Amino acid sequence: MTSKDPKTQRLPNIRGRGASQNPANRFEPIAYVPDPEVADFNEAIPKTQVFKDSSRTVIAFNESPDVGFDASINPYRGCEHGCIYCYARPTHEYLGLSAGLDFETKILVKPNAPALLRAELSSRKWKPQTIAISGVTDPYQPLERTLRLTRSCLEVLAEFRNPVVIVTKNFLVTRDTDILTDLAQREAAAVCLSITTLDEDLTGSLEPRTSRPERRLAAIAALSKAGIPVGVMVAPVIPGLNDHEIPKILRAAHEAGATFAGYIVLRLPHGVSELFEDWLSRHRPDRKNRILNRIRAMRGGKMYDSQFKSRMRGEGVFAEQVARLFSVACAKTGIVGRSPRLSIASFRRAGEAQLTLF
Numbered sequence: 153m154t155s156k157d158p159k160t161q162r163l164p165n166i167r168g169r170g171a172s173q174n175p176a177n178r179f180e181p182i183a184y185v186p187d188p189e190v191a192d193f194n195e196a197i198p199k200t201q202v203f204k205d206s207s208r209t210v211i212a213f214n215e216s217p218d219v220g221f222d223a224s225i226n227p228y229r230g231c232e233h234g235c236i237y238c239y240a241r242p243t244h245e246y247l248g249l250s251a252g253l254d255f256e257t258k259i260l261v262k263p264n265a266p267a268l269l270r271a272e273l274s275s276r277k278w279k280p281q282t283i284a285i286s287g288v289t290d291p292y293q294p295l296e297r298t299l300r301l302t303r304s305c306l307e308v309l310a311e312f313r314n315p316v317v318i319v320t321k322n323f324l325v326t327r328d329t330d331i332l333t334d335l336a337q338r339e340a341a342a343v344c345l346s347i348t349t350l351d352e353d354l355t356g357s358l359e360p361r362t363s364r365p366e367r368r369l370a371a372i373a374a375l376s377k378a379g380i381p382v383g384v385m386v387a388p389v390i391p392g393l394n395d396h397e398i399p400k401i402l403r404a405a406h407e408a409g410a411t412f413a414g415y416i417v418l419r420l421p422h423g424v425s426e427l428f429e430d431w432l433s434r435h436r437p438d439r440k441n442r443i444l445n446r447i448r449a450m451r452g453g454k455m456y457d458s459q460f461k462s463r464m465r466g467e468g469v470f471a472e473q474v475a476r477l478f479s480v481a482c483a484k485t486g487i488v489g490r491s492p493r494l495s496i497a498s499f500r501r502a503g504e505a506q507l508t509l510f
Contacts, residue, residue, distance in 0.1 A: 165434060168360050169198070169257070170234035173430065174250035175423045178242075198257040200232055202295065205260040210268040210305075211283065221317065224287035225269060227301035229260035231289035233321060235359040236431045237388055240288045242422040251423040256361075259295060266304035273312045273501070280496040282315040292322035294361055306331045312501065315340035315494035319385060321347075321362040323371045329378045339495040342381040344414070345372050347401050349394045357435045369408045376409025381492045383412035386478070390418045391446035391470050392439055398474070399481040406485040413487045415478050417450060417466040425455040446470050 166172055210225050230244055234256040241251035249258055262268075272278055285291045291302040309316050310331050318325060318332075318341075325343060335341035349355055350365045363371070375382040384405035389395050402413055420428055432440040444455075450466030451457040457467075465471055482488065 166198070166253075168234070169253060170236035170238075170358070170360055170431070171252040171256065171427050172434070173427075174252040174254055175426050177245045177248065177250055178422060179245055180248065198253050200295075201258050203258065203260045205229055205262045207262055207264075208268070209272065210262060210265045211272050212287070214287075221282055221284040221287070223281055224284040225265065225305060226286070226288045227262050227265045227291060227305060228289050228293060228295065229262075230255050230258055232256055232259060232293045232295060233290050233359055233362045235321075235362065237358070237390070237418055237420070237424065237428055239419040239421055239424060241424050241427070243288060245423070252427055259293075261295065261299060261301060263299075263301070265301050266308050269305050269308045270311075273308065273314060280314060280499040282317055282494045282496075283309065284317050284319070286319040290320050290322060290362075291318065292320045292324040296322075296324060303328050303331070310334055313338055313340055313498040315496060315499075317342045317344070317491060317494065319344045319346055321345070321359065321368065323363040323367040326371050326374045329375065329380070332375070332380045333378050336378075336380045338498040339492070340498060342383070342491050342494060343375050344383045344385045344412075344491065345369075345405070345410075346385040346387050347405065348387065348390075349397055350400055350404060351394075351397075354394070357431070369404055372405055372408040372410050376411075381412070382410055383414070383491055384410040384487075385414050385416065387414075387416040388418040389415050389474055390443065391450060391474070392443040393436065395474055395477070398477050399484070402478075402481045402485045402487060406487050410487060412489055412491050413478075413482055414490065415474070416464050417471065417474065418447060419463060420447070420456045421458065422456075 164172070212224050212226070213222055231238065231240070241255045244251055244255040285302060285305065296302050306316065306328055313335070316335065332341045332343065345368045347365060347368050348359060352364050355362065355364055372382050372384065384401065386398055386401050389398065398415070405413065429444065432443060447455060449468050450471045452467065457463055465475065
């Protein structure tokens, strides 16, 4: 152990990981910093560890005017996708962990999430409304393939016919087409594929364990063919890095079957800024200063601005350029409007299905 130092140890790029370091936790007075001269590099290559989360509730509520939902569930805490820019990374600091490698290698799972969800939907206190599966970490990250917690939660939502919207970067969402189709027939399901770039090499370093762009477009096509409302989220828009791709992403998504679209400008709260700057130094050193200067120009001279209404879009000339580019690109491709309004008309609690027979 050593006193907290703003400088963190830099390790070589780690294959399959977005971060290459563990910045000190802002809530902890001390931090562990390995001595690079004596540390065994093999010990520095982190493997995914899974821990049990014993939460007693699963539906979370927010009052942010920036998001289109009030209720959400997250079966996982932490995300193995490893997106270096992920705004949710600092949530791991509340667990005494780091927003860096810890966030993408120490994953907390909620094995009781489906049971908790069923109990909360069964309560007369529950006011039927759309539930988002996402909001913090991706519900279809690699662990979902075997743990199937997201699918189990979807099965509960289908049982109650409670509307759901999903945001993901993973083709794995197509595995649950059967449940989503059933809900969609009742106007109670929509899916949004998040596409940051169409450049596979950039995807590999920026968001290493996500599905590659081609697979995300294939997911849009598969969901659309199944009759599930599906859209695209261009997120995050990183000025100077991927903003020029907005028209291409929207065109490709529309051709695949996307009927609605949105975008979010890069957000770098707390330690995410340090991680992203480190990533730029490693992977885009020639563009680093340009990108950082544009970010500051969109955030009032700072790396991050947490104000509602502006935090998702930014402010200033570059923010206005992005907004216009997105609007024109949507008009040219034929994508109109936001995600469809989902219906709670079919919602039912346990036992109500039998009552309707009489």
